Amino acid sequence: MVSTPAPADPARLHGADSEVGRLQTVMLHRPGLELKRLTPRNNDRLLFDGVPWVSRAQDEHDAFAAALRERDVEVLYLTELLTETFAEAEARHEAITKALESLHLGDTLRGYLTGLLHDASPEELTTYLTAGIRNDEVGGGFGLVTSLLDSHDFLIDPLPNLLFTRDSSVWVRDHVAVTSLAMPARSRETHLTELIYTRHPRFVGTPQIHGWHHEHVEGGDVLLLAPGVIAVGVGERTTPAGAERLARQVFHAGLAHTVLAVPIAQERATMHLDTVCTMVDVDKVVMYPNVAHQLQAWAVTLVGSADTNDDTDLELHVADAEPFLVAAAKAMQIDTLHQIDTGLDPVTAEREQWDDGNNTLALAPRVAVAYERNDETNDRLEESGIEVVKIAGSELGSGRGGPRCMSCPISRAPLGS
Numbered sequence: 001m002v003s004t005p006a007p008a009d010p011a012r013l014h015g016a017d018s019e020v021g022r023l024q025t026v027m028l029h030r031p032g033l034e035l036k037r038l039t040p041r042n043n044d045r046l047l048f049d050g051v052p053w054v055s056r057a058q059d060e061h062d063a064f065a066a067a068l069r070e071r072d073v074e075v076l077y078l079t080e081l082l083t084e085t086f087a088e089a090e091a092r093h094e095a096i097t098k099a100l101e102s103l104h105l106g107d108t109l110r111g112y113l114t115g116l117l118h119d120a121s122p123e124e125l126t127t128y129l130t131a132g133i134r135n136d137e138v139g140g141g142f143g144l145v146t147s148l149l150d151s152h153d154f155l156i157d158p159l160p161n162l163l164f165t166r167d168s169s170v171w172v173r174d175h176v177a178v179t180s181l182a183m184p185a186r187s188r189e190t191h192l193t194e195l196i197y198t199r200h201p202r203f204v205g206t207p208q209i210h211g212w213h214h215e216h217v218e219g220g221d222v223l224l225l226a227p228g229v230i231a232v233g234v235g236e237r238t239t240p241a242g243a244e245r246l247a248r249q250v251f252h253a254g255l256a257h258t259v260l261a262v263p264i265a266q267e268r269a270t271m272h273l274d275t276v277c278t279m280v281d282v283d284k285v286v287m288y289p290n291v292a293h294q295l296q297a298w299a300v301t302l303v304g305s306a307d308t309n310d311d312t313d314l315e316l317h318v319a320d321a322e323p324f325l326v327a328a329a330k331a332m333q334i335d336t337l338h339q340i341d342t343g344l345d346p347v348t349a350e351r352e353q354w355d356d357g358n359n360t361l362a363l364a365p366r367v368a369v370a371y372e373r374n375d376e377t378n379d380r381l382e383e384s385g386i387e388v389v390k391i392a393g394s395e396l397g398s399g400r401g402g403p404r405c406m407s408c409p410i411s412r413a414p415l416g417s
């Protein structure tokens with residue numbers, strides 16, 4: 001049964017102006033059938049470092065959601081929002097057209113799949129679009145393409161990285177930025193988040209910035225350091241041009257006064273800024289010690305007025321690079337942005353960074369969710385006065401993401417005005 005979407009509630013305010021204001025509403029994705037698509041042949045392409053035990057991953061994820069609910073966080077599930085969005089015929093049509101645009105289908109198969117998806121219920125459509133469809137699963141559309149493709153080839157790719165809801169959208173104050181994902185295995189995710197934010201009754205009318213048609217920016221690279229100050233990692237995923245576009249868009253919409261572009265190594269282990277640095281208090285970050293002293297930042301600010309027709313008309317000022325913590329403190333107008341010194345030896349630090357020890361999700365200032373396995377990082381956080389809410393992640397972690405990656409904060413109590 002499709003639950004009838006709640007009517008739009010104009011009084012319900014969404015948005016976040018920091019990483020640490022009390023978390024009120026979050027979007028998660030409970031891992032499902034799409035993870036069962038991972039095999040040793042496709043896991044690299046689909047950006048997983050192994051083949052997870054799906055039912056255990058679901059248990060771990062349910063415990064994560066329960067830990068959030070226990071602290072009064074409203075948990076929304078991406079697939080439920082999507083199914084509710086599909087109550088509307090136009091939304092279904094848009095999603096189906098986009099999913100079948102791929103040039104590897106051919107007209108015969110595309111025609112068949114169009115019919116199949118249009119006949120599907122909203123729940124089934126959600127499953128098709130998230131878990132994908134394999135060549136051996138279709139009972140029609142036979143022709144040259146189905147005959148020549150391997151039976152295991154996907155006609156619609158599964159989206160196992162939906163688990164990492166952080167990356168496909170980011171709230172900046174009351175606006176939502178639909179991002180533009182860099183890896184082909186993930187690009188379709190943002191079609192779904194865009195649809196939710198555009199058409200789900202809960203979000204209709206939410207002002208949007210960026211979008212999948214823009215230069216690459218991934219949510220894991222975006223840190224709301226303080227109201228008006230945004231750090232953007234630039235590396236394997238977010239491009240320099242993506243950081244510039246985001247700066248233009250947030251300045252144009254009056255959402256920030258400074259964007260710090262922070263180069264990070266273009267490697268799998270540090271694919272996003274939040275794999276090496278997350279905030280645990282209004283003036284404290286936990287940072288991977290092996291890079292902490294090397295991170296630099298270029299502060300981007302607006303010259304003149306934001307009152308132009310288009311963000312492309314804005315003039316930007318780019319300051320000389322400075323150490324990240326120095327540039328951040330200046331922009332945040334605080335004396336010091338403290339780095340919690342995990343003081344780990346480089347090997348332990350490298351192991352715990354790989355297992356997302358630095359990827360914490362703040363529930364409020366000084367309260368953060370972390371994977372339990374990173375004993376030493378967690379001990380240091382606790383010694384520094386941070387309450388660590390520990391969750392299991394042996395299976396969830398095989399996609400290389402921790403509590404921050406697995407959550408998209410939709411509402412946090414504001415820190416600024």
Ligand SMILES: NC(=[NH2+])NCCC[C@H](N)C(=O)O
Pocket residue numbers: 046047048161164166167186219220221271272274275399400401402404405
């Ligand atoms: N915000 C994050 N660090 N997300 C982690 C994403 C992991 C995912 N497997 C990818 O490679 O894209």
